[in-house]
Amino acid sequence: MLKQERHNYILEEVRSHNKVLSSELSHKLNVSEDTIRRDLKELSDNGQIKKVHGGAMQHAYIPFSHKDREIYAHEEKVVIVRKAIPLIQDDFVVVMDGGTTNLELARQLPLDLKATVFTNSLPIALQLSEHPKVETVFIGGKILKNAQVAVGLDVINFVADIHADICFIGTRSIHHQFGITDFDREETLTKQALVSCAKHVVSLPISEKINTVQPYKVTGIEKVQTLITELASEDDLLTAYRKRGLQVL
Amino acid sequence: MLKQERHNYILEEVRSHNKVLSSELSHKLNVSEDTIRRDLKELSDNGQIKKVHGGAMQHAYIPFSHKDREIYAHEEKVVIVRKAIPLIQDDFVVVMDGGTTNLELARQLPLDLKATVFTNSLPIALQLSEHPKVETVFIGGKILKNAQVAVGLDVINFVADIHADICFIGTRSIHHQFGITDFDREETLTKQALVSCAKHVVSLPISEKINTVQPYKVTGIEKVQTLITELASEDDLLTAYRKRGLQVL
DNA sequence: ACTAATCGTGCATGAACAGGCATTAAAACT
DNA sequence: AGTTTTAATGCCTGTTCATGCACGATTAGT
Numbered sequence: 001m002l003k004q005e006r007h008n009y010i011l012e013e014v015r016s017h018n019k020v021l022s023s024e025l026s027h028k029l030n031v032s033e034d035t036i037r038r039d040l041k042e043l044s045d046n047g048q049i050k051k052v053h054g055g056a057m058q059h060a061y062i063p064f065s066h067k068d069r070e071i072y073a074h075e076e077k078v079v080i081v082r083k084a085i086p087l088i089q090d091d092f093v094v095v096m097d098g099g100t101t102n103l104e105l106a107r108q109l110p111l112d113l114k115a116t117v118f119t120n121s122l123p124i125a126l127q128l129s130e131h132p133k134v135e136t137v138f139i140g141g142k143i144l145k146n147a148q149v150a151v152g153l154d155v156i157n158f159v160a161d162i163h164a165d166i167c168f169i170g171t172r173s174i175h176h177q178f179g180i181t182d183f184d185r186e187e188t189l190t191k192q193a194l195v196s197c198a199k200h201v202v203s204l205p206i207s208e209k210i211n212t213v214q215p216y217k218v219t220g221i222e223k224v225q226t227l228i229t230e231l232a233s234e235d236d237l238l239t240a241y242r243k244r245g246l247q248v249l
Numbered sequence: 250m251l252k253q254e255r256h257n258y259i260l261e262e263v264r265s266h267n268k269v270l271s272s273e274l275s276h277k278l279n280v281s282e283d284t285i286r287r288d289l290k291e292l293s294d295n296g297q298i299k300k301v302h303g304g305a306m307q308h309a310y311i312p313f314s315h316k317d318r319e320i321y322a323h324e325e326k327v328v329i330v331r332k333a334i335p336l337i338q339d340d341f342v343v344v345m346d347g348g349t350t351n352l353e354l355a356r357q358l359p360l361d362l363k364a365t366v367f368t369n370s371l372p373i374a375l376q377l378s379e380h381p382k383v384e385t386v387f388i389g390g391k392i393l394k395n396a397q398v399a400v401g402l403d404v405i406n407f408v409a410d411i412h413a414d415i416c417f418i419g420t421r422s423i424h425h426q427f428g429i430t431d432f433d434r435e436e437t438l439t440k441q442a443l444v445s446c447a448k449h450v451v452s453l454p455i456s457e458k459i460n461t462v463q464p465y466k467v468t469g470i471e472k473v474q475t476l477i478t479e480l481a482s483e484d485d486l487l488t489a490y491r492k493r494g495l496q497v498l
Numbered sequence: 499a500c501t502a503a504t505c506g507t508g509c510a511t512g513a514a515c516a517g518g519c520a521t522t523a524a525a526a527c528t
Numbered sequence: 529a530g531t532t533t534t535a536a537t538g539c540c541t542g543t544t545c546a547t548g549c550a551c552g553a554t555t556a557g558t
Contacts, residue, residue, distance in 0.1 A: 003535090003536070003537095017381075018254075019251060019253075019254060021251070022514075023513090023514090031537075031538090032537070032538050032539080033514080033515095034515095034516095034537075034538065034539080035536080035537060035538075037514085037515070037516085038536085038537085041516095050253075052251055052252065052253040053251070053252060053513090053514065053515085053544095053545060053546070054251050054252075054513080054514065054545095054546090055251055057251065057253050057254070120389075122371055122374050122375050122378065122387070123375070125371050125392055126371050126372070126375070126397065128392070129371065129392050129393075129394050129397050130394070135391065136391070136392040136394075137389070137390060137391050137392065137399075137403070138371070138387060138389045138390060138392055138399050139389045140369075140386070140387045140388045140389020140390065140399065140403070140404075140407055141386060141387060141389065142384065142385070142386050143374055143377070143378050143385040143386065143387055144378075145378050145379075145385075148375065148378050150386075150387050150389065154386070154389070154407075155389075158389055158403075252545095252546070252547095271504080271505095272503095272504095280547075280548090281547070281548050281549080282504085282505095283505095283506095283547070283548060283549075284546080284547055284548075286504085286505070286506085287546085287547085290506095302503090302504065302505085302554095302555065302556070303503080303504065303555095303556090
């Protein structure tokens with residue numbers, strides 16, 4: 001295993017768990033604690049993490065109570081969500097995957113919209129429970145800690161019985177050739193189930209996710225009917241998707 | 250657990266409750282009070298909190314910062330939860346109903362407890378997703394707006410397959426003769442299912458709920474093994490329950 | 499003023515650390 | 529190809545850090 005690989009792994013761990021322990025890393029990566037210490041020191045000197053006795057932590061601690069309030073690239077996501085809302089009609093059955101864009105969608109739903117929303121995301125369910133007319137159904141299952149979404153067999157079984165009008169699928173990466181991809185295997189399988197339970201699948205990526213790829217495939221691009229970004233629909237970046245027959249907004 | 254983690258936790262706790270008690274922190278974080286004292290001293294020296302006898306406070310009172318975290322009769326519920334925690338052992342399968350007392354229980358779970366928790370409450374699931382070692386499984390279903398819990402057939406079917414070690418049932422009213430009762434029909438049916446999936450049922454009412462009654466019956470008192478209130482276990486109010494063979498804490 | 503809780507200090511112990519040294523492997527240079 | 533350089537890693541040693549415990553001093557509540 002290369003040093004760079006370890007560094008990437010460590011950074012990923014820190015991002016998702018807020019901390020790492022030297023002893024744990026040493027065990028997982030099969031190197032001595034000395035090496036880990038050197039890794040941590042280097043990353044710390046670069047300002048990428050904060051070294052502490054026994055391991056390292058993320059620089060800025062983002063407490064639980066604030067974490068879900070702040071949305072990365074919020075402006076862009078508001079633009080996207082505005083374009084997405086007209087897709088939802090009264091009495092629709094909607095499936096909403098996790099992700100901050102979908103959370104923003106949940107927040108911006110018109111208060112007079114009457115619909116049933118199935119979701120596997122805890123923050124989205126909480127948000128929707130405050131909506132006066134939307135009936136919220138949580139798709140239960142094992143909760144993935146970082147993402148605060150339910151995943152796994154329970155989810156997959158649950159949605160097998162649903163035929164939704166529209167599905168908003170969380171999109172970590174989308175590529176005109178490789179489709180929607182993600183990096184967590186279990187999450188990917190769950191997303192596959194969500195995608196296949198709706199006739200109309202919508203992806204809402206911010207433009208920086210366009211034409212990036214992650215290890216695991218959620219779905220091919222042909223299963224996605226609509227793509228909405230914060231860009232103008234004629235933007236060059238989206239040409240490939242228009243050509244493949246997607247509705248681009 | 251890293252020192253820095255404790256510090257973050259303490260700061261967050263101070264911000265949300267305006268104060269912390271050394272004894273409480275010591276329990277929750279599973280370290281000696283000496284260590285907590287040292288933590289508080291350090292944070293205090295950095296000017297991040299104000300140390301006082303018995304714990305610490307935040308420097309300036311910020312009235313509405315964490316309004317959503319406030320729990321009615323919080324003090325009493327902390328007392329209850331303290332007594333409840335020893336009931337949960339490592340590798341237990343726990344079922345947690347909704348309610349603010351159970352939410353407090355989720356918050357106070359020792360960070361080194363390893364367990365699987367099934368819950369139908371969104372806030373509790375969110376809280377538990379922050380816990381490092383607890384595996385959280387959400388029991389999906391229709392979300393009841395006010396209570397933010399899942400109810401209905403989906404929930405009932407889900408728990409039919411579970412055999413839990415212990416179930417903490419949310420208790421709106423408990424009576425030595427009429428048992429646990431509630432006022433929402435659908436929620437009541439759901440609670441019945443939760444109760445019947447565990448060998449050990451625990452009710453955590455604050456004393457003002459003792460011997461009150463609601464329209465619908467969740468379960469008779471004979472199905473409840475343990476009753477925990479903020480009162481001393483010998484309190485007269487609890488005599489009737491002791492006589493009926495409940496463990497009263 | 500009395501009593502129990504809380505505090506501060508010092509000490510002991512084990513974990514984590516820094517820095518030097520040896521080994522290996524890859525890279526760069528004759 | 530053969531040699532030198534450099535980087536990466538593991539191991540060793542003395543040092544620092546974190547923590548729990550003991551014990552006397554201090555404080556708060558009655």
